[in-house]
Amino acid sequence: AQKVTQAQTEISVVEKEDVTLDCVYETRDTTYYLFWYKQPPSGELVFLIRRNSFDEQNEISGRYSWNFQKSTSSFNFTITASQVVDSAVYFCALSEERGSWDKIIFGKGTRLHILP
C-alpha cells in the first residue's frame, strides 16, 4: 500500500536559515509521482512541484530545491535563506499510475515556523 511519512511534525528556524523538510514514501508501483504542496494559514493548497519516478534529477526553483533519491525512497525539500512568508504547513504526497492517474495520498504535513 502507498504511504507517505513526514517525520517532522513541526520545525522552527530563524529567518535566513536553511531548512530541510523530510519525506519518505512507500509504494509497490514502479511508476508513481511525488508532490509537495504548501498550505499557508489562509488554507489553500499551493502546488510546488511534481516528480515522476523515472526522473531522479534534483530540481532547484529559486530558494526551493528538491532531492529525490529512489534508493532511500525519499523526496526531501529544502528552503534556503528562509523567509517569514515561508511559514506554512508543507505536505509531501504520492500518487500511483495504474493505467491512469490515481488519487493523491498526503503525508501528515510539517508545520514550518520561520521566526523573524
Add this chain to the structure above:
Amino acid sequence: AAGVIQSPRHLIKEKRETATLKCYPIPRHDTVYWYQQGPGQDPQFLISFYEKMQSDKGSIPDRFSAQQFSDYHSELNMSSLELGDSALYFCASSLRGLSEAFFGQGTRLTVV
C-alpha cells in the same frame, strides 16, 4: 488561467442539517476528486469521478454523497451533519492520464 472553483468558500450549518458543496473543474478536465481536511490533519481522499461515473471511493461516510454532472461540475452532499464534519473540503480536477491535479481553494464547513 482558469482554476478549480469551489463554492461556497465558507459555510456554517447546524447539527443535523444538510450541506451541498460545489466544484467547477478546470475546463476540459474530466476527473474530479473530493478531499476532507480536518483541523490539523492532512487531506483525506473522499471520492472521485471520471466522466460522470464514480471512479474511486475513500473514507466517505454514508451520510455523504456526490455526483458529477453533464457539464463536469461536481457536488458533494452532506446530510445529518455532525460536529466532526467541520473541516476544509477540497476539490481537485485533472485530465485523466495526466499526473497532475489542481486543487480549488476549498470550502470551510463549520458545523455548530
